[in-house]
Amino acid sequence: MIESIQHRRSIRKYTSAPIEPEKLQSVLEAARLAPSGNNKQPWKFIVVQSEEQRRAVMEASHNQTWMMTAPTFIVAVADMAARSPSDLPIYVDENSPHWELKRAIRDTAIAVENLLLEADAQGLGTCWVGFFVQYEIRPILGIPNNKFVLGVIPIGYPAEQPAARPRKPLSEIVRYEKW
Numbered sequence: 443m444i445e446s447i448q449h450r451r452s453i454r455k456y457t458s459a460p461i462e463p464e465k466l467q468s469v470l471e472a473a474r475l476a477p478s479g480n481n482k483q484p485w486k487f488i489v490v491q492s493e494e495q496r497r498a499v500m501e502a503s504h505n506q507t508w509m510m511t512a513p514t515f516i517v518a519v520a521d522m523a524a525r526s527p528s529d530l531p532i533y534v535d536e537n538s539p540h541w542e543l544k545r546a547i548r549d550t551a552i553a554v555e556n557l558l559l560e561a562d563a564q565g566l567g568t569c570w571v572g573f574f575v576q577y578e579i580r581p582i583l584g585i586p587n588n589k590f591v592l593g594v595i596p597i598g599y600p601a602e603q604p605a606a607r608p609r610k611p612l613s614e615i616v617r618y619e620k621w
């Protein structure tokens with residue numbers, strides 16, 4: 443496991459080779475099996491492959507043009523309805539204070555990390571893209587306003603092999619027994 447974790451990189455240049463359907467299924471399956479609070483599984487994934495839709499999503503992602511080199515995007519959506527079945531009239535965006543939303547985002551983030559690692563294990567590259575705003579990206583994909591788009595993940599065969607990006611040492615981030 444640590445090998446996939448060490449080997450994964452954010453990839454921002456892809457070949458034009460399409461992803462084999464079974465590999466895509468395997469990556470989605472890794473997301474499906476993620477743990478979540480109360481096992482609520484508050485996530486949805488939208489697979490986007492058409493040129494037109496990818497372009498619209500890319501433009502909503504502050505025009506990160508490198509994204510278009512990836513043949514497929516997976517859009518991860520945190521869905522509070524899985525926790526609060528009632529159609530809550532709540533305001534969902536980057537400033538939303540709602541605890542249920544935070545829990546759905548937390549759980550969906552776990553699923554996305556599973557997805558990134560399985561993609562690496564399948565020889566695929568990914569990059570979590572989070573630079574967009576909700577009210578611009580949701581309408582492109584027909585996502586209701588009470589869902590939170592957590593990330594767009596371009597996925598495909600890497601056309602670059604970046605070196606590992608730096609991480610803080612354990613001595614800086616781990617404490618023992620108390621803060």
Ligand SMILES: Cc1cc2nc3c(=O)[nH]c(=O)nc-3n(C[C@H](O)[C@H](O)[C@H](O)COP(=O)(O)O)c2cc1C
Pocket residue numbers: 450451452453454506569570571572573593606607
């Ligand atoms: C929540 C989140 C949002 C991110 N958003 C973007 C983004 O919009 N564009 C981008 O190029 N990279 C984005 N990244 C990738 C990070 O820049 C990258 O993970 C970090 O620099 C470490 O590099 P590594 O993934 O290769 O280890 C995002 C990563 C995360 C986890």
